[in-house]
Structures are given as structure tokens and as C-alpha cells.
Amino acid sequence: MYQYNDTDQTLINERVAQFKNQTERFLKGEIAEDHYRSLRLMNGIYIQTHAPMLRIAVPYGLLSSVQLRKLAHIARTYDKGYCHVTTRQNIQFNWPELAQTPDILAELATVQMHAIQTSGNCMRNTTSDPLAGVCIDEIADPRAYCEIIRQWTSFHPEFAYLPRKFKIAVTGATHDRAATKFHDIGLHLVKNHSGECGFIVYVGGGLGRTPVIGQVIKPFLEPKHLLSYLEAILRIYNLFGRRDNKYKARIKILVREEGLENFTQLVEAEWATIKDGTELSQDRINAIQAHFKPPAYETLSSQNNGYSDQLQNDVAFAKWVKYNTADHKVSGYRAVYLSLKAPEVPPGDLTDGQLDAIADLAEAYSFGEVRTTHRQNLIFADIKLTDLFTVWQKLTALNLATPNIGTATDIICCPGLDFCSLANAGSIGITKEINAALDDMDYVHDLGDIKINFSGCMNGCAHQSVGNIGILGVDKKGVEWYQLTLGGSSENDAAIGERLGPAIAKQEITAAILDILDVYVKERLNSDEHFLTTVKRIGLDPFVEQVYATH
Amino acid sequence: MQLIKDQKIIDDPQQFIADDQPLPSQGNITVSLARWQKDRTQLLKTAGKLGVRLEPTDATATIADDLSKLALVEVNFPLYTDGRAFSHARHLRHHYRFQGEIRAVGQFMADQVFYLSRVGVNSFQLADTEKLPIALSTLKDFSSSYQ
Ligand code: SF4
Numbered sequence: 001m002y003q004y005n006d007t008d009q010t011l012i013n014e015r016v017a018q019f020k021n022q023t024e025r026f027l028k029g030e031i032a033e034d035h036y037r038s039l040r041l042m043n044g045i046y047i048q049t050h051a052p053m054l055r056i057a058v059p060y061g062l063l064s065s066v067q068l069r070k071l072a073h074i075a076r077t078y079d080k081g082y083c084h085v086t087t088r089q090n091i092q093f094n095w096p097e098l099a100q101t102p103d104i105l106a107e108l109a110t111v112q113m114h115a116i117q118t119s120g121n122c123m124r125n126t127t128s129d130p131l132a133g134v135c136i137d138e139i140a141d142p143r144a145y146c147e148i149i150r151q152w153t154s155f156h157p158e159f160a161y162l163p164r165k166f167k168i169a170v171t172g173a174t175h176d177r178a179a180t181k182f183h184d185i186g187l188h189l190v191k192n193h194s195g196e197c198g199f200i201v202y203v204g205g206g207l208g209r210t211p212v213i214g215q216v217i218k219p220f221l222e223p224k225h226l227l228s229y230l231e232a233i234l235r236i237y238n239l240f241g242r243r244d245n246k247y248k249a250r251i252k253i254l255v256r257e258e259g260l261e262n263f264t265q266l267v268e269a270e271w272a273t274i275k276d277g278t279e280l281s282q283d284r285i286n287a288i289q290a291h292f293k294p295p296a297y298e299t300l301s302s303q304n305n306g307y308s309d310q311l312q313n314d315v316a317f318a319k320w321v322k323y324n325t326a327d328h329k330v331s332g333y334r335a336v337y338l339s340l341k342a343p344e345v346p347p348g349d350l351t352d353g354q355l356d357a358i359a360d361l362a363e364a365y366s367f368g369e370v371r372t373t374h375r376q377n378l379i380f381a382d383i384k385l386t387d388l389f390t391v392w393q394k395l396t397a398l399n400l401a402t403p404n405i406g407t408a409t410d411i412i413c414c415p416g417l418d419f420c421s422l423a424n425a426g427s428i429g430i431t432k433e434i435n436a437a438l439d440d441m442d443y444v445h446d447l448g449d450i451k452i453n454f455s456g457c458m459n460g461c462a463h464q465s466v467g468n469i470g471i472l473g474v475d476k477k478g479v480e481w482y483q484l485t486l487g488g489s490s491e492n493d494a495a496i497g498e499r500l501g502p503a504i505a506k507q508e509i510t511a512a513i514l515d516i517l518d519v520y521v522k523e524r525l526n527s528d529e530h531f532l533t534t535v536k537r538i539g540l541d542p543f544v545e546q547v548y549a550t551h
Numbered sequence: 552m553q554l555i556k557d558q559k560i561i562d563d564p565q566q567f568i569a570d571d572q573p574l575p576s577q578g579n580i581t582v583s584l585a586r587w588q589k590d591r592t593q594l595l596k597t598a599g600k601l602g603v604r605l606e607p608t609d610a611t612a613t614i615a616d617d618l619s620k621l622a623l624v625e626v627n628f629p630l631y632t633d634g635r636a637f638s639h640a641r642h643l644r645h646h647y648r649f650q651g652e653i654r655a656v657g658q659f660m661a662d663q664v665f666y667l668s669r670v671g672v673n674s675f676q677l678a679d680t681e682k683l684p685i686a687l688s689t690l691k692d693f694s695s696s697y698q
Contacts, residue, residue: 007695018692022662025685035660038632121632151697157669158641161634238638243607273646 001062001369002147002291004112011155012109015116019043020102027099042122042160044115045101053419054093054101055118056108060128060146060170061089061372065359068370070111072355078104083355085340085348087412087463088167089127089372090118094419116154121162121249123153123234127169129177130373133292134335134381136327140189140197142172144289145226148280152227159234163241164249166234179374179490181205181214182466184251185233190220198222203233203263204255209458211465211496212252215260217267224279225271231278232271236263295367295382300332307385316403319445320392323403325383332385336366338378338400339410343435345399346428347413348376357398365391374490375412375451377405408450408517409435412463416456416473417480423456425473425480425506430454433510447517450531451489466490468532469516470497471509482509486516486543487535501544515546553683555664556652556674558690560683563676565602565623581625584609587617595620604656607635611642618649626672628657637670644671661686665693 004012019039026036044055056071063071071091075083078100084092096104108114117124126149133141149168153159159166169180172189180186186202199221205214221229233251240258242248255263311318326335338358340348350358358378362370365387366380373379378400383391395401404410411434414420416427431454438444453467457474464470470485481503488497504512519542524534535543552563565579570586574593581602587594594601602623603614614624624643626636636655643649654674655667661682664675668690675686 010694011697014693018689030685031660031662035631035662039662121634154697155666155693156698157666157696158637159634160666161632161637161663163634235638235641239635243633 001064001143002059002288008151009109009112012112012114012116015043015114015155016102016106016109019105023099023102038120038161040098040101041120042117043101043105044118045098046119047098047421052096052098052101054096054104054115055086056091056093056113056115057118057125058089058091058113058372059150060126060132060143061130062143063370063372064111065362065368065370067111067113068355068359068362070107070113072352072359074104074107075350075352075355082349082351084346084415085350085372085376085378087374087376087461088125089130089374090125091372094415117160119165120160121164121166122160123156123162123166123168126150126153127167127178127183127374129171129173130371130379131177131326131335131381132172133294134328134330134333135173135175136329137174138172138329139174139191140172141289141292142170142187142189143292144285145187145189145199145223146170147288147291148226148285149230152230156234159238162234162238163243164246164251166237166251168230174492176491176494177374179463179466181494182207182211182463182490183214184237185230186214187226192220196222199226201229201233204252204260205494206250206252207460207463207465208250209247209460210250210252211460212256213494213496214252215255217260217264223285224282225275226280228275228278229267229271231274232267235270236266240266294330297330297333297382298384300330300384300386302331302385304332304385307388310389314389317389317392319441320401320403321388323407323445324401324405325388328382330382333382334385334388336380336383336388336391336395337373337405338370338380338395339402339404340377340400341404341410341435342399342402343409343439344432346418347411347431350378354398354400357394358400361391361394375405375410377410403441404444406449406451407444408447408452409438409444410451411435412451412453412467414455414462416454420456420461422459423473424458424475425456425482427454427456427462427471427473430471430482430506430509434513437510437514446527447521448527448530450517452513453488463490464488465496466494467497468535469513471513474503476503480506482506484512484516484547486540487532489532493532498540500540501548504547512547516543519543519546552676553680554654554674554676555683555687556654558687560687565600567602567604567625579622581623584613587614591617602652602654605636605639607633607639609639611639611647615647618643618647618651621649621651623652623654624649625654625656625676628655628659631658631660631663637666640667640672641670662689665689669696669698 169183188200201218202214417423454471455462466488484500485497577598579600600622604625
């Protein structure tokens with residue numbers, strides 16, 4: 001993974017010093033509350049229901065074992081012993097003291113980490129495919145470009161006070177695991193007919209109150225023009241994005257109000273004035289790519305007798321392999337998901353003890369690296385087949401091996417009423433309730449691939465509008481209610497879920513989810529027909545009938 | 552009034568003439584873009600250095616042809632969160648290659664001057680002049696950059 005050079009380290013250290021000074025001045029009353037707010041947001045610090053929340057950037061989801069141990073230390077020393085993985089692959093702490101945040105940032109800087117631009121109306125952490133570099137459907141490895149974008153977006157002087165936040169996601173695989181069409185800018189690495197790499201550039205996607213699927217603004221962008229094209233889009237957005245209404249300030253609204261054609265013209269005209277002379281050199285691209293060379297893989301056979309025996313003799317192991325591991329492009333290896341969705345555990349949470357143990361496992365079995373995923377789980381990217389059984393046992397002991405990746409209990413869930421001051425309704429409690437109701441793992445496996453996303457309010461941090469089943473907390477005269485949507489997807493078949501009907505009361509929401517799953521089981525053509533396909537084929541009516549007949 | 556120019560705190564040699572005030576025939580004066588467009592001929596006869604103030608909604612292109620006649624362009628912040636001034640400054644410096652003074656005015660923060668300096672702003676008129684020393688010191692916050 002990318003290693004800082006002296007310039008990177010100096011910049012991060014200077015940022016720590018800058019924010020320490022700003023916080024001291026604020027605590028002395030020399031910076032106004034509202035000015036300090038924007039400064040702390042750009043250093044990842046929100047004030048929420050109970051305490052400040054610190055969001056740490058995990059650039060495109062890559063973490064080293066050293067960084068994991070530092071996160072464990074921070075969880076222990078400055079927090080209540082745990083942290084939370086977000087849908088944008090970042091890590092959040094929910095209980096730090098404001099006055100201590102500069103110290104936490106100083107600790108992070110010692111392991112090449114920071115919280116820069118993880119909130120605020122600026123360019124946020126770039127996200128990517130958590131299987132980058134190892135998946136079998138990869139066209140080109142996106143990580144070097146992610147790093148180039150990370151550097152360019154960090155401390156960008158012109159785009160720190162945008163109309164609203166701005167998110168970029170990059171993928172290089174045929175299967176979109178990074179929800180790129182729901183980002184302000186989504187980049188797909190592709191090859192043209194002469195075999196050269198380039199990007200399809202999507203613009204104006206987004207979730208939240210007004211979910212919009214991104215549109216293609218550039219069908220093929222040469223990598224050397226990547227940064228100038230991003231700059232042109234950002235400049236047009238900075239100049240013309242709406243600033244009169246925060247709910248209309250994202251770039252998706254500008255694209256919609258201008259129309260894609262006009263918007264594209266504005267961007268292209270701006271780009272024409274800056275593209276020459278600012279190209280990324282091939283040397284620079286190569287230098288960054290060198291940081292992402294494949295690790296020292298062993299030459300292994302894709303067949304292994306011991307492993308085959310283990311699969312055959314241990315049903316639980318075989319299930320885990322089926323659900324929680326993915327094919328690897330190097331023979332003799334698989335990628336392993338660590339499920340952060342065990343029943344009874346708040347989705348996406350990790351304790352300090354787990355973090356330390358994961359660091360040890362990463363060093364022993366996966367080249368010392370871990371990745372965070374958009375669906376709030378972790379990945380060991382490079383596990384040998386011969387190590388899988390041991391890794392499974394160790395993960396089981398850590399409660400990180402629930403075989404539910406991609407299933408109905410792998411729920412994306414925001415912090416909701418328990419932690420978030422904006423929430424209308426609780427999410428963690430209901431998620432536990434759904435989990436408890438789905439305690440029959442065979443039933444969950446029979447349901448197959450179903451993505452349930454659950455947000456505690458319209459801000460949609462858990463992307464409920466693109467969940468196959470979306471659950472949205474709404475407030476009705478101080479009482480928690482839930483709005484359901486069906487048919488959303490953040491993947492290649494990007495779609496926004498359709499509203500099922502009126503909101504459902506808290507005590508009935510779990511039963512309603514079970515009803516939906518039942519209808520699916522009854523209606524599907526066979527066990528290979530995915531939930532999403534069934535919903536598309538039969539429409540909402542059968543679901544509506546069942547859910548609203550009984551509740 | 553004092554301000555920072557080229558990393559020094561100095562007395563402002565320039566005077567902003569509000570749209571409802573009469574134009575003096577001499578002196579270093581700055582006017583709004585609307586005033587500039589309305590009274591351009593008269594302003595060009597002024598004995599002194601001329602400046603134009605751009606609001607966030609103004610386009611830099613409207614003064615592109617006049618830049619050689621201007622010693623100063625101001626970019627105004629009605630609110631510190633309104634980042635359009637950053638792109639205006641950048642356009643003026645990089646696209647139009649304006650060599651004169653680019654000044655940030657209005658409700659920006661001392662803690663924004665570093666980024667402003669990086670997009671080409673070289674003078675800073677803070678609403679609260681007590682913050683000038685802090686603003687000056689923040690110009691040294693970072694020793695290098697990615698862009
Ligand atoms: S969706 Fe709403 S409740 Fe959930 S974290 Fe986001 S803002 Fe908070």
C-alpha cells in the first residue's frame with residue numbers, strides 16, 4: 001500500500017499543528033463558535049448527541065496492521081473501547097473529548113493517518129473497490145489513481161468551501177462494489193478498443209433526500225487528464241452550485257437544473273483552458289503504481305487436498321467459505337470477508353481487542369493489510385487456501401465469522417437515534433431485532449443475496465434508497481416510524497427503491513420485513529432468482545398486500 | 552484601515568467608493584463591478600490606481616478585457632463559507648494572468664488566508680483588524696502542497 005514520503009508526512013504534521021493551534025484559540029475564545037465549526041469539520045470532528053464524533057479517513061479502504069493497532073490504542077485510550085466502520089470506508093470514534101482531538105490526530109499522524117476533510121463542505125475521502133488488485137473481474141487496478149486523487153483533494157485550496165460536500169469513488173472492475181453511480185463523481189476504469197486504459201466519468205449521482213443516479217459526462221478520459229478534468233468539474237460546481245438552500249446544494253441538483261448537456265459544455269470549456277501543460281506524467285503514474293505492486297505471492301496450485309477435505313468434512317467451514325470469501329486472481333488464494341454484522345453487535349462496530357487481533361492475523365496471513373468495505377465489513381485480501389481453515393477458526397473466536405456477507409443480516413445501518421443528533425428514529429435496536437428474528441442461518445442462506453440498508457433519517461447515511469430493502473426512520477409527532485422501499489441497488493443495475501406504502505410503526509417493522517422475505521420465497525421462480533429480480537418481475541403489489549394486510 | 556499585503560501589515564492606500572457615493576476625480580479608488588460598468592469612462596480618467604470589487608455572483612470574464620487598466624481586483628466574501636472567491640482569484644491569476652493585487656475582503660476568516668494565498672490572493676482585508684497578526688502567522692502553516 002502507499003507509504004508516505006517526507007512531503008506527505010510534513011504536510012500531515014503541519015496540519016496537526018495547525019488544528020491544535022486553532023483548537024487552543026477556540027478554547028480561549030479567540031475563534032467564534034461558528035468559524036471553529038467549519039475548521040473542526042474539515043478535521044473530522046462533528047458534535048453529535050453525546051459527544052464529539054471523530055471520523056478518520058481510511059484512504060480507499062486500505063489499512064495496515066500498524067494502523068489497526070493505533071486505532072485499537074485510540075479506542076482504548078480516548079474512547080469507550082470501540083470504533084465504527086462507515087459506508088465510505090472510514091472509521092469513526094463516538095466518544096472522544098473535544099480538547100483531546102488534537103492529540104488523537106497527532107497519534108494518527110505517526111502512522112500516516114489523518115481525519116482531514118472527512119466532513120465539511122469539501123472534497124471527502126475517495127472510496128474504491130475493497131477487492132481492488134485481487135478480484136477476478138478487474139479491468140485495471142484503481143488504487144494508484146485513488147492515491148493520486150487523495151493527494152490532489154487533500155488541502156486543495158480552491159475547493160475547501162464548496163456549496164456542499166463532494167464525494168468521489170473509483171472502480172476498476174466490471175462489478176461495481178463502490179456504489180460509484182451514487183457519488184458526486186464516479187470513475188470507472190475501462191479499456192478502449194486499442195486496449196488503453198481510461199475512465200468513464202459519471203457526474204451528479206447522490207443519495208440523501210434526493211437520490212439520483214450519476215450520468216456519463218465523459219465516456220473516455222485519458223488518465224493523464226484525470227486531475228484537470230476533476231478540477232474543471234469542481235470549479236464549475238464551486239462557481240455555480242446552489243448556495244441558497246443546503247438541500248439543493250449538491251452537484252446533482254446543479255446537473256439537473258442546468259441539464260447534462262449545458263453542464264457538460266461548461267465543464268468542457270473550463271477544461272479546455274487548463275488541460276494542456278497540467279497532464280499527469282507517466283513517470284508519476286508509474287511511481288504511484290509501484291506502491292501497489294502485488295505482494296510476494298507464493299506459487300500455489302488452485303487445488304489443495306487438505307483444503308478440499310476441510311470443505312467436505314466441516315459444513316460450517318464450507319458455508320463460511322461460500323458466503324464470506326471471494327475468488328482471487330492468484331491461484332491458491334482467496335479474499336476473506338470479516339463480518340462486522342454478528343447478531344447482537346451494532347453493525348460495523350469493532351472493539352479494541354478485535355482491532356489488535358485482526359492486526360495480528362493480517363500480519364500472519366495477509367501481508368499485514370486489511371481493507372474496509374462500503375457495506376461496513378473488513379477484508380483480508382490475500383489468504384492462502386491452506387490457511388483458510390485456521391483463519392476461519394480464529395475469526396470465529398473473535399465473533400467475526402458470521403457467514404452472512406451479502407445476506408439479509410449483513411445490514412448497512414447508520415448510528416440512528418442512539419448516537420446521531422439528526423436521527424428521527426432508532427436503527428441499531430431494530431437491526432438487532434431483525435437479526436434475532438432471522439436466527440435460522442439456513443433460512444438466511446436460502447434467501448440468498450439481499451441487501452438491506454437502514455437509515456435513521458432522510459439524510460440517508462446508510463443509503464436506504466439503494467437498499468434492495470430500504471428502511472428509513474421517520475418522525476411522526478415524536479414517535480418513531482419506518483418507511484420501507486423495495487428494489488434499490490447501488491451496483492451495476494443502479495436503481496432507486498420504490499416506496500412500499502405508508503410508514504410502519506416501530507413494533508411492527510420487523511414483522512413487515514419478515515413478510516417481505518416470505519413473499520419473496522413464495523413468489524421466486526426458483527432458488528436462483530435473486531430478491532431484486534423477483535421484485536422487478538412481480539412488482540410491489542404482492543408485497544404491499546402482505547405487509548399492509550397484516551399490519 | 553490596516554490590511555495584509557505581500558506578507559506585511561500596511562495601511563490601506565485604496566479607498567472603496569460605495570455605489571451611492573460620488574466618484575472623486577483623483578485618488579486610488581475601488582468600485583463595484585456594476586459601478587465600473589456604468590461609469591467606466593469617467594473612472595478611467597481618475598488620477599490614481601483603480602480597483603474593482605467582484606461579488607460571488609459576478610463573473611471574472613466581465614472584467615477580463617479591463618484587467619490591464621486595473622491595479623486591484625477585490626474578491627468579496629459576504630459569508631466566510633462562500634467559496635466562490637477562491638475560484639475567482641484562481642481565474643484571475645491563472646487564466647487571465649492578472650499581475651496586479653488580488654485582495655480578499657468581507658467576512659472571511661483569518662484561518663482562510665493560507666488557502667487564499669495559494670489561489671493567488673496577495674492582500675487580505677479582514678473585517679476584524681485585530682486578527683491581522685494571526686492571519687499573517689497562518690500564512691506559514693504549510694511548507695509544501697499537493698496541487
Ligand atoms: S441517516 Fe440520519 S440518523 Fe442516520 S447517521 Fe445519518 S444523519 Fe444520523
